[in-house]
Amino acid sequence: MERGAWPPLEVPRQSVPTDSLSAQFGFCHSGGGVNCVVDGDTFWFSGEKYRIADIDTPETHGPRCAAEGALGARATERLQALMNEGAFSLESGDRDTDRYGRALRVVTRGGESIGGMLVAEGLAREWDGARRDWC
Secondary structure: OOOOOOOOOOOOOOOOOOOOEOOOOEEOOOOOOOOEEEEOOEEEEOOEEEEEOOEEOOOOOOOOOHHHHHHHHHHHHHHHHHHOOOOEEEEEEEEEEOOOOOEEEEEEEOOEEHHHHHHHOOOOEEOOOOOOOOO
8 A cells, every 4th residue: 555545435325125026017996906096106016006195285176176187187197107117115114004904105216206207296185194185
């Protein structure tokens, strides 16, 4: 080692989640489905129904007003596009299922919440434990 030279620093590598799940998602607005988006915060994947745990989106099935229905349709289309953009992960949260039996998961890609992307785009709200009016 040269005089006055420091040894190279060992920089710890930060682990990035390995997204290993993927599918081609269509739409399924009623009944069961396989690899399809129901609405802006609900989808079927590999035969199981999931509710995105960290967000709430406007209703598309029985919206309370036209504005809610329109925003819900946009959220649904955007979720389908995001789910089709590549591999993702499903992360567990505080509860495993909701009152309707849907698996509650945070959907991530590269460690970033897909629900958070919908919130940033104005298509969803962060889930605060209660449904609120969209009209």
